[in-house]
Amino acid sequence: MQSHATPQAIDKVVAEIKRMGSQAHLSRGQFRTIIGAIGEEGTIDQNHLATLDGVEKVVPIMTPYKLASREFAPEDSVVEIGGGKVPRIKVGGKHAVCIAGPCAVEDQTMLARIAREVRDGGATILRGGAYKPRTSPYSFQGHGEAALKWMRACGDELQMPICVEVMDTRQVEQMEKYVDCFQIGARNMQNFDLLREVGKTRIPVLLKRGLAASVKEWLMSAEYVLSQGNNGVILCERGIKTFEDSVRYSLDISSIPVLRQLSHLPVIVDPSHAAGRRDYVPSLALAGIAAGAHGIIVEVHYCPSEAQCDGPQALLPQAFKELMESCRRMAPLLNKEFAPAAVA
């Protein structure tokens, strides 16, 4: 739409798209509103739409992902996480973010301690698993709703929005009450029912890349969420399976510039799960920022050897703090800025 298009003009276009039997998706950017029309080829009369009031131009999108594509929204999307009792944190465009916390929430005390450490270190969003996807059925599977409550309380106290993994469609309704951001794990990147279900909420979704997913398949999974009307998708590169065995997964650094070109969605990197070892985390985090990512998500633990899950990859609080300082220094070279940490 033209930048001065009236709400009435927008409503009219939406109505016309629906009349043609297609779906209309609204995306309101800083400068303009974009309306996506998703339907069978041939059912949308482009010439008609082009003549409506307030329409700047009609652009057919040739990629299989539509709403996720850069063609659909040429400016970078900025997703906001939080609101209500906690601040809204922006991710995307010039806004870089640091999400940090423990892998799994083990108990309320450890959570409080780690959360405070990561906030003091400079993280603005708190992560922590309530339901854990574990390779073995005999491993610790997370504390479930109890952990959700601890996360919520902790986030509220420290003024940090919280990001928690959702694993099953049946958890969505429950978790919606607690979390500021859903995380979809790598193993669920193509759990299409789950994508649709979080797509129906209006809570942002951190969508991790599947271990064998191509960039295009990943964008198609983002499209599942977007197509349900949830515009708050953040992509997270966390490494792919390759033959190399000196790290757990190979962080696919080239996915960052590829995504930045193909899509308007923000993208961050997870160096912790990629490396699987803490000593490589800072280098990979900085590489992600240098490649153009909008931030990082990292795991931190004050006593990794006692962690019930993924201890070897957790940074110690001091190392996390130093990493954050390096990230803050590097971001401006890439025209980005990390939000100031929440006040103690």
Add this chain to the structure above:
Amino acid sequence: MQSHATPQAIDKVVAEIKRMGSQAHLSRGQFRTIIGAIGEEGTIDQNHLATLDGVEKVVPIMTPYKLASREFAPEDSVVEIGGGKVPRIKVGGKHAVCIAGPCAVEDQTMLARIAREVRDGGATILRGGAYKPRTSPYSFQGHGEAALKWMRACGDELQMPICVEVMDTRQVEQMEKYVDCFQIGARNMQNFDLLREVGKTRIPVLLKRGLAASVKEWLMSAEYVLSQGNNGVILCERGIKTFEDSVRYSLDISSIPVLRQLSHLPVIVDPSHAAGRRDYVPSLALAGIAAGAHGIIVEVHYCPSEAQCDGPQALLPQAFKELMESCRRMAPLLNKEFAPAAVA
């Protein structure tokens, strides 16, 4: 347990395992019953168990997969699919199986026609998708419960058990009423909640390998199902992601002998999804049999160019028939036999 162990002796062992705070898993083979005791290390008193009546020996299992391991059950498992109105078809040990049908159930007429073709060609189990995991949210997603009903009616009429993919935990209860075998697709191989949910049923589960799953991760996913008490797991190799682009996925033929060594579970191959093109399907199917697989699952369509999903990989009925004949000739060289086709 010893081969002549009484039911009372078995009950006593189970009771003792529970008393120690562990779970007991019963697996009844042709010649002997095996009882798995799953619990924290150190909580199971092996010496005590070894002295109980009917106990032959106590074997600690060192692999992370327990119930799936060859150590747990040295003889091949035989899984039975069907029963009630349709025959029971055996898979495993000396029993090879051919599961065939369309990719997606598109309508009742096409299903009836393809089902008849595959039965006449020699398949004994019918496959067909009701809920389809599609990369794009805009692609055909399956006819859902209607397709389940068509499949059930068609299977009953042709005397073929039916195998249908389940994608979401919320579908399990509904599908349980219709299907003889659940299929878990590659993209859901590590959807742990779904694995647990089908594990709670007593319907066999065809567990496809994830596109980036190692053999050990795959066995851990089988363990999720087994650990819920469902012994009917059949593994299905369907190709992994590699750099090679002349086929859609690379059928990992070596997974067959590896699995045959590590596990007692039956394993079949899916050459259709691996190749992505029908011309390579027969060679890959035969390679699977030669490598020791207990059968194949293939897609067949009388008019692939009209298929709503995966047409290029569907065999024509005549090619399917010829492939089945080759499989039947080859199986005895590997000490296996395909069940006779259902009578027309």
Add this chain to the structure above:
Amino acid sequence: MQSHATPQAIDKVVAEIKRMGSQAHLSRGQFRTIIGAIGEEGTIDQNHLATLDGVEKVVPIMTPYKLASREFAPEDSVVEIGGGKVPRIKVGGKHAVCIAGPCAVEDQTMLARIAREVRDGGATILRGGAYKPRTSPYSFQGHGEAALKWMRACGDELQMPICVEVMDTRQVEQMEKYVDCFQIGARNMQNFDLLREVGKTRIPVLLKRGLAASVKEWLMSAEYVLSQGNNGVILCERGIKTFEDSVRYSLDISSIPVLRQLSHLPVIVDPSHAAGRRDYVPSLALAGIAAGAHGIIVEVHYCPSEAQCDGPQALLPQAFKELMESCRRMAPLLNKEFAPAAVA
């Protein structure tokens, strides 16, 4: 050329191709002669060639590999290895082959013993390394020319052609005096100078697939040899690098039907180097035959624990013999036959 084309007609076509500034490659099959014209697009006057005596048709080849393509030679090529003091062994078309022997030639006594075992087991070509490509500069690098002499003497005595790996362009002239077949190892598949150098000889070349080579890159490497006038190329699938770690390399079974479709060249499988462990070798060898390969190359050792190189993958003589019997039984199902073993 037409099947009854005269030598004069063939000479005339060759002369005309050269006159146009292109190279002419002759390939004489059982039923007809094919002449390849390799040159810049636009320099070859197809219409003119089509009118020459004895020309059946002129077919432009669109694939980047020309002489290796099925379009160039629709019938399967049959390569002959041996001659002189040892029999000529055919590979390709209906002729399957078994090449066997130790990994490295360690001394004359062990070679003689293993060679006799593999001949008695049914192999018709003897393999053994004189120059060994070792990952470490500190590992045993082979006995060089001494080993070549032992191989030649042993092959002559047992009436088996010999196949030996060449690693360096500077070895080609020397080895030409000793060997019946050059082997190019996986790590040298794109050592283009070496390919050209063996292409200048008229000794057949067993070209192993590179560990990260696509089927198309592999055919391009075959083209390097063929383009020098050496028609005796045999392809050997020996596994590719993937994320799977239960085997050393993943035998890419689908490369067999892909190659059989794209190329007329014979293709065999090397299950020993793929698996890296002897227990998986028989299954992979049979899978190769079932997929359409023209034979196998396997490593055998009477005392693998003492082997200086790759002991864990060497079959014991008895297991080799049993494998050969299985291969002989399976081959006719695929319209192939193994040559009878040399007489003791």
Add this chain to the structure above:
Amino acid sequence: MQSHATPQAIDKVVAEIKRMGSQAHLSRGQFRTIIGAIGEEGTIDQNHLATLDGVEKVVPIMTPYKLASREFAPEDSVVEIGGGKVPRIKVGGKHAVCIAGPCAVEDQTMLARIAREVRDGGATILRGGAYKPRTSPYSFQGHGEAALKWMRACGDELQMPICVEVMDTRQVEQMEKYVDCFQIGARNMQNFDLLREVGKTRIPVLLKRGLAASVKEWLMSAEYVLSQGNNGVILCERGIKTFEDSVRYSLDISSIPVLRQLSHLPVIVDPSHAAGRRDYVPSLALAGIAAGAHGIIVEVHYCPSEAQCDGPQALLPQAFKELMESCRRMAPLLNKEFAPAAVA
């Protein structure tokens, strides 16, 4: 050796190592000299060596790569490229380098023009191929010795050392007369004879990573060069083969921190060959620097559409200049510095 160890003490240790039947490798760092003793386990009397004058400590190295390991030389190695008519350029430790130029040297005019552009943009070493490893035997294979002469003249004129790929053992002697740095391409990373041959020279070697080589295999290839007495090895990460198809190869960014931990050798990144497209080159180059690499090697062309080889990945001169400016700004954050460009 102790930092104040005399030349006589060093000679004595070397003599003693040789007397024990082992090889002695001298590595002179800024602060201390390290002597490597390579031999069969058990033949080296560590206790005896420890008592010699000037010996600080004796450290057994457990990794399969010895001279390449960080245990062998705890400080970063600094390799010097150039000398004679051109300046010596340092790579390693705090010294970052930019090597740039065309893919292939097509003619003297284009070379002169591109060389001037890259020098003006800030590169200090000139690259350009004389012998080109091409997938197809029908592609341009390079101008050979003529190109070597043009490169030498151009480097001398612009005061830039030159780096040229060597493909065959038979080229080493000839190229030694012209080049300041040998490049070993990815496809020759395990061409062991070639590694040994360049190891015998005292010209630095830029060793690219093989497309399917693990970090450990790569270090073993470096060891081949080092074990011949050539200490001037620079590693170059240039992407590995994965399933991802939006780039040509996946730059394995994690190899940088892994190598920095395991080895003392300098490591640079080649974003051009990894990406295969110029639009992703700057992001990957910066990611490499951020991950800890000692510089970059990039391809530049003023008219990529006319390049005879790899045009799509060549940066335009202006983009190259901007990239160099970004690299110069980023390097200090990683405690590195790019050498000032040669004066025009």
